Amino acid sequence: MAEQKNSTLGLMLRELLKERSLSMRKFSELTGIDTATISRIINGKRNATPQHLEKFAECLDVPLINLFEAAGYPIEQRQEESDSDIHTSVDAIQSLLKSSNVYDDEFSVSHVEQKLESYGLYAQTEEGKNSILNDFDEKIKSVGSIGPFISKLKELYEKFTLGKGTIFELTLIGSTLLYFIIPVDVIPDYLFPIGYLDDAIAVQLTTNALLKK
Secondary structure, eight states, X not given: OHHHHHHHHHHHHHHHHHHTTOOHHHHHHHHTOOHHHHHHHHTTSSOOOHHHHHHHHHHHTOOHHXXXXXXXXXXXXXXXXXXXXXXXXXXXXXXXXXXHTSOOSOOOHXXXXXXXXXXHHHHTSHHHHHHHHHHHHHXXXXXXXXXXXXXXXXXXXXXXXXXXXXXXXXXXXXXXHHHHHSSOSSSOTXXXXXXXXXXXXXXXXXXXXXXXX
């Protein structure tokens, strides 16, 4: 059964790399995972860790849950057909946290929303605004990541610096940027790369909220 699951993930990765015209060497450079490890994962000779899958998902711009399922990680399936992307992402994060054994608390979207609300108030202060303007670029460099999560943050940062939006929208954007910049989140950033999964949820929440306006 394990070999079958490894084969499923390997075939998926091969197809994704082919679609994106990525060589294994280039994929290694983008993810920071050595070529030999990627080769063994693709050929079913070793299991992919949750950290591997998180980096693959970011680089290939695919839902993390798809890679989790292909790799054979247990994902809680919800019955409702109208599940949101956020709920699906939370399922994947819960599974990852349990398998990593580095985070004992229960993760929930409400915890992220509470943090965003408090950071929204801070984003309205001069200190909060200065923190965003002075610390965002440095935080991006320290993460050294690529993919839709980081790209969306850069887009939000540009809107914030240019003042594009209503006071409500800029406060919402500011709260998300501060969530990313400040290391003490729902999942602490020092638990890299797991510590940035909740930041991705924060970005998704803000993006959805902005689309409704």
